[in-house]
Amino acid sequence: MRRTALAFALSLLVALPLQAQQASHASVTRVDDASMTRAAQLRDAALKDDTGWKVVESLTTEVGPRVAGSEADARAVAWAKAKFKQLGYDKVWTEPVTFPKWERRSEHGEVLGTHAQKLVLTALGGSAGGTVEGEVMRFPDLAALQAAPDGSLAGKIAFVDYQMQPFRDGHDYRNGGGIRGGGPSVAIHKGAIGFLMRSAGTETSRLPHTGNTRYERGLTPIPAAALSTIDAAQLARLVALGPTRVKLALDCGFDGEYTSQNVIGEITGSKHPKEVVLIGGHLDSWDHGTGAIDDGAGIAITMATGALLKPLKPARTIRVVAFANEEQGLYGGRAYADKHAGDVVNHVIAAESDFGAGHIYGFDSSARDAQPEAIQQFMQVLAPLGIEWKPNEGDPESDIGAMAQRGMAWAWLGHDGTHYFDLHHNADDTLDKIDPKDLAQNVAAYAVFTYLAAQAQGGFGSEAKALEAGK
Incomplete structure (x- = not known):
């Protein structure tokens, strides 16, 4: 029987007591040795955990297709609130998103x-x-x-x-x-x-x-x-x-018009609660399939990540957003950016999963040049998952793009999308198309990234900037 998220994470705390963080130059971001070791253990344990699968199975079965503005949209919001609470998140709330x-x-x-x-x-x-x-x-x-x-x-x-x-x-x-x-x-x-x-x-x-x-x-x-x-x-x-x-x-x-909700769950940071590592996916889908790869998988990957990290008491706050109505115009991401534009600097870095559940093969970040030492540390733990450093190949996915335009640092964990568009927006986008092993690898990758970003001493370049005209 697979261990629960809580059980395996607690085992990491027992096996590896917190150590004093190493001092580093103020402008250089790096992760302390204790957190690096814990991240490697987290990675290996996450590969054996099925939290992500249970979440996507629940969403696609209990809610099914969830077109923005439909009756199922409201049920998806209720589902997400309940699931965050069931997974043990410290805070759960919603923010309104209105659209045609x-x-x-x-x-x-x-x-x-x-x-x-x-x-x-x-x-x-x-x-x-x-x-x-x-x-x-x-x-x-x-x-x-x-x-x-x-x-x-x-x-x-x-x-x-x-x-x-x-x-x-x-x-x-x-x-x-x-x-x-x-x-x-x-x-x-x-x-x-x-x-x-x-x-x-x-x-x-x-x-x-x-x-x-x-x-x-x-x-x-x-x-x-x-x-x-x-x-x-x-x-x-x-x-x-x-x-x-x-x-x-x-x-x-x-x-x-219809008003839906961005549904947000947080794991409060143990040392820097106002500093946020943001991850998420979009909750809505189209109506022909059950929205498994687009984007039930992204919801599952990021919800599971927060749940796996909670017992580790990450230094920074982990915020997971289930964005509303991405499909019809990025409404959830834009609403989030409008509401939180004044807090860009405290959004230390963000990543979004919105390209299915294929094996993650690449990593990139807007911090590639500013913080090469930290990126190298990330890659040290990600590489055993079959993930390669792919500078300049990634970008901020869908809903986090609006905050990235305002200066938020971002990371990209690139899924293998060779067969993604076989299923994209059609009736075959169903649960059976997700490979549980690939999904577990996805969760492991997100867990590593999110934990290391939360533990890192120093930032990744988030800095408020004026929004370009027309953006």
Whole structure:
């Protein structure tokens, strides 16, 4: 039977009494030897602990999909508050996050005429509702659509048929996600009455991928949907045969505003309670799957990390945030940054898990140049987990980005995302896709990072700075 988080952490305290911290130059951040040894023991014990798995199993089973603004959103908030308390966090509270409420009700697509057949598709988040019929005009990528003359698609449906490619760091999402986010507005400029895209996914299946889109101000929105990769390929073949008409019918749209909550749990620092190491993930998900990899895993990894560290009495406060409505516009992260902008300097460093539960292979930080000695110490404990130093490859993920823009130091623990976009925003994002061993490695990595950051003597460069215009 696996030991509980509390049992194994207490065993570390017994096995390794606290030692006097070594003196160091004021400008050099480093971790004392006792904490380094304890972090290595924490790492090894975390690999055998199943707290993270139990948390993600609970969230995906008891709440399931949790679209921002839905009834399940409220249940997810209640779940998170209860789970933080169950895991023994010292403080649990919520902070309001208000946003426009978008709803999906029904969706349908079909080819008309000689080759009549159903198309499997899903409305993009934020899409306008409506029913349109028109000839499909295929474009291989967003650049090709942008190059079309304004007004040239009058009465037609634009179809961007770009196939995302899998990469460990997921960098092709800038193309797939860029089409989803900006394609409908470009199509409107060209005169289109509707927008279709090949799903921003890397698998071959009939499961369409949803995800958010936005319309430029001043434009009249048009229905916008993503085809499954198989249906996109089918439509492309039909278009190659000759003029092809499609009917697109979406019942969806905005319905007022909704106020959800960022749910926050804290382990109070034993020596520097006002100094915060921030970790977290986003609590909301899309509606087709159960939000396991996106981002139930991130919630589980960071909630488990705080629970494992509590008995070690970390010097700094550990703050775990379950952010609201990341999917439809980073609302939770922005709300957190707005509320805590005046306290950037006390946010010593932050990391967010929002790229699935694949094996963590890389580490990077904004402190890479300012505190190389501390980074080297982090890597000493992370390396046995198969994690390599990857300077300049990481960035602050999703919701912590707004605080990073205000000057907060950040770290990146890079997940292997080779297969992440097989599941991203589609119906296959379910618990069974998470490998428990990879999840345990994730928790171990976050536990090491968070504990060492909490114990470090000195900071990592957090310093309040003016927000750039338009950010």
